[in-house]
Amino acid sequence: MSDLLERLRGRGWRMTAQRRVVAEVLDGEHVHLTADEVHSRAVAKLPEISRATVYNTLGELVSLGEVLEVATDKRAKRYDPNAHTPHHHLVCAQCGAIRDVHPTGNPLADLPDSERFGFTVSDVEVTYRGVCPNCAAA
Amino acid sequence: MSDLLERLRGRGWRMTAQRRVVAEVLDGEHVHLTADEVHSRAVAKLPEISRATVYNTLGELVSLGEVLEVATDKRAKRYDPNAHTPHHHLVCAQCGAIRDVHPTGNPLADLPDSERFGFTVSDVEVTYRGVCPNCAAA
């Protein structure tokens, strides 16, 4: 966590209380929070922080590659602090819960040139969908 | 296309002018339209059709499995009329253009039981991202 703050400082970030709090919230729990959830948790630590700042900070963290945006459904974006170890996602179609997963195989290699249509392909996201044990029980 | 309309009638759809128009728009071009684009094209054929009806109809087509929702970015959802042949998507990170692609390999088989966390996994979406030739040239 202090790692993250160090890295940010090293990148010329002006270290404000607000940014520290947002970084701490993300770094504290390895779950996939929405911007609103990040904001609520940040407010708990720093009551006067505004939504705009949370959005700004999340956007900056994403540009810096410290955090990933995950758009598993059309609801709110979620933010994934686990940006440094490649992984994919398993999403519950009912409750929206997300787990990080590590499939075998290399999907990038599975896309033949003939299927690239001249694109420069740089990235691939794999999203598994299903029903989580909780929702299956209910 | 008349196939589609036939299938829908067979499923008990009340065949209104509006639904026919929406189905025609989707079936006419194999591109990935947003709800708003579907609405514009529908309006061209049937000026009094409302946005709500377009959304309703798209939602029904999705529930019936005739059309797929694609959420490649956080902008508007897109609707993919190509629901009957399995495929994945290649998205331009700059302009948002989408192509259907058919990678080799079977990503569902690439997710070991140990990585399923008790979920019943039913589906997998693979989204390749890159830059399309148009945007690369610009």
Place this chain on the structure above:
DNA sequence: TTCCTATATTAGACTTCATCTAAGTCAAGC
């Protein structure tokens, strides 16, 4: 330390995409 200024933060208005509501309309079976 104090000052200065570019950078960051704020509240709240605004935009976009989507859903809801209540009233009116019409397809299809009788």
Place this chain on the structure above:
DNA sequence: GCTTGACTTAGATGAAGTCTAATATAGGAA
């Protein structure tokens, strides 16, 4: 050709996110 419940409508509402203009402050300079 009636009737009726499913369908459609305009516009209000909601959710998520972005923008703006005014204010505050981190961190370097003196």
